[in-house]
Amino acid sequence: MxxxxxxxxxxxxxxxxxxxxxxxxxxxxxxxxxxxxxxxxxxxxxxxxxxxxxxxxxxxxxxASKQTIAPKLLDLNQIVEGTLKMLGRLIGEEIEPVWIPGKDLWLVYIDPSQIDQISANLCVNARDAISGTGKITIETGNAIFDDNYCEQHYGYIPGEYVLLSVSDNGCGMDQKTIAHVFEPFFTTKGFGKGTGLGMSTVYGIVKQNNGFINVYSEPGKGTTIKIYLPRFKKESEPIQVGTPKVGLTRGRETILLVEDDQAILKMTEKMLKQLGYQILTAQTPKEAINIAQKYTNNIHLLITDVVMPDMSGPELTERLLTIFPNIKVLFMSGYTANVIAHQGVLDEGVHFIQKPF
CATH class of the missing domain: 1.10.287 (Helix Hairpins)
Incomplete structure (x- = not known):
C-alpha cells in the first residue's frame, strides 16, 4: 500500500x-x-x-489513502440526502432508489466530498449489477461492536460507528469475485466499460478515515456493501451542512502568484486577470520575496505551489508574512505529500485548491 x-x-x-x-x-x-x-x-x-x-x-x-482532505463534522443523513438527486441521475429511471435514514444518527468526521465519492461509486456498481428494472437501497444507522462480537466476525473492530449501507437486487457475486473486489483495476465489466477503480477507491477512503467495510453477496441474490465510519464524540462542535452556492463576483484585489511551471504560471495569470484581479507573478520563491519587498501597495492574497525547488510554499508564506502580516494564502498542488497535510488531512487553517482546477 x-x-x-x-x-x-x-x-x-x-x-x-x-x-x-x-x-x-x-x-x-x-x-x-x-x-x-x-x-x-x-x-x-x-x-x-x-x-x-x-x-x-x-x-x-x-x-492509496493519499487524498488531500479537509474533514468536517457531519450528519451523514444530511450529506446523503443532498446527493440523492445526483445519484438518481447516475442510476437511471428504470432503477428505484430507496432511502432509509437512521434515527438519532451519530456524527462522523470526514471530508464531505469523500461521502460523495463513496455514494457515487457504490451506486454505479449497484446499477451495473442490475439487468433491467431493480432497486437500490441506501441506509444509515448507528452500530456498536464489542470485543466478543468482533472475535466471532472477521473484519470487525470494537467501537461505536455510523453505518452507510448500499444494497441492490442485482446479479450478485460469488466468493471468488468477492475476494478480489477491492483490488485496483479488477473489474467484472466488459473491456472498456470500467476502470476497476470504483471499489478500490471506496476501500482507500474508508481506511483513510479509520473505518472498515464489508461485502455481503450471493449469485442471483444481490449485494450489500456496509461501511462503518467511527463515531465522532465531541458533539458540542458545530455541524457542517455545506456552504451555500454564491454567484461569481469580479475581483479587484492584488494577488501574488508563485508557480515554478511557466506554462501554468502564464495560464493562471490570464485566468485571474480575466476575473479582474491585479496579478504579480513569480516563478521562484526568491523572486516572489524580491517582488514583495519592492511592491509599494498592499498584496491581498498569495497563491503558491506547495512543492518548489529551494523553498516550499509554507516556507515562502512565513517569509512573506513578515512583509505583509495580513496576507491571505491559498496553496495549490497536484499532490501535497506531507508538506501542508499529514496522512492526507490538511493542517488546521490551511486553504488548498487541488490541481487541476
Missing part, C-alpha cells in the same frame, strides 16, 4: 500539472470560440478527456 501510495503521489504531482495546462487552456479557448464553430466541439472533447484523466488520478490517490 505504501509503495502504491508513493507511485500515486509521483504520478499525481507531475500528471496533474500537465492536466492543469490542458484543462486551463481548453477553457480559455472555449471562452474565445463561437459555440457554433466546428472547433468548439473538439475543444469540448479535449476538456472532457482531461477531466476524466484527472478523475483517474484522484481515484489512485484515494485507493
Amino acid at each position: 505504501e509503495s502504491v501510495g508513493r507511485l500515486a503521489g509521483g504520478i499525481a504531482h507531475d500528471f496533474n500539472n500537465m492536466l492543469q495546462a490542458i484543462l486551463g487552456h481548453a477553457e480559455l479557448a472555449l471562452n474565445q470560440v463561437d459555440p457554433f464553430h466546428l472547433i468548439h466541439a473538439d475543444l469540448i472533447e479535449i476538456h472532457h478527456a482531461a477531466e476524466r484523466s484527472a478523475n483517474l488520478t484522484r481515484q489512485l490517490l484515494a485507493f
Whole structure:
C-alpha cells in the first residue's frame, strides 16, 4: 500500500500539472470560440478527456489513502440526502432508489466530498449489477461492536460507528469475485466499460478515515456493501451542512502568484486577470520575496505551489508574512505529500485548491 501510495503521489504531482495546462487552456479557448464553430466541439472533447484523466488520478490517490482532505463534522443523513438527486441521475429511471435514514444518527468526521465519492461509486456498481428494472437501497444507522462480537466476525473492530449501507437486487457475486473486489483495476465489466477503480477507491477512503467495510453477496441474490465510519464524540462542535452556492463576483484585489511551471504560471495569470484581479507573478520563491519587498501597495492574497525547488510554499508564506502580516494564502498542488497535510488531512487553517482546477 505504501509503495502504491508513493507511485500515486509521483504520478499525481507531475500528471496533474500537465492536466492543469490542458484543462486551463481548453477553457480559455472555449471562452474565445463561437459555440457554433466546428472547433468548439473538439475543444469540448479535449476538456472532457482531461477531466476524466484527472478523475483517474484522484481515484489512485484515494485507493492509496493519499487524498488531500479537509474533514468536517457531519450528519451523514444530511450529506446523503443532498446527493440523492445526483445519484438518481447516475442510476437511471428504470432503477428505484430507496432511502432509509437512521434515527438519532451519530456524527462522523470526514471530508464531505469523500461521502460523495463513496455514494457515487457504490451506486454505479449497484446499477451495473442490475439487468433491467431493480432497486437500490441506501441506509444509515448507528452500530456498536464489542470485543466478543468482533472475535466471532472477521473484519470487525470494537467501537461505536455510523453505518452507510448500499444494497441492490442485482446479479450478485460469488466468493471468488468477492475476494478480489477491492483490488485496483479488477473489474467484472466488459473491456472498456470500467476502470476497476470504483471499489478500490471506496476501500482507500474508508481506511483513510479509520473505518472498515464489508461485502455481503450471493449469485442471483444481490449485494450489500456496509461501511462503518467511527463515531465522532465531541458533539458540542458545530455541524457542517455545506456552504451555500454564491454567484461569481469580479475581483479587484492584488494577488501574488508563485508557480515554478511557466506554462501554468502564464495560464493562471490570464485566468485571474480575466476575473479582474491585479496579478504579480513569480516563478521562484526568491523572486516572489524580491517582488514583495519592492511592491509599494498592499498584496491581498498569495497563491503558491506547495512543492518548489529551494523553498516550499509554507516556507515562502512565513517569509512573506513578515512583509505583509495580513496576507491571505491559498496553496495549490497536484499532490501535497506531507508538506501542508499529514496522512492526507490538511493542517488546521490551511486553504488548498487541488490541481487541476
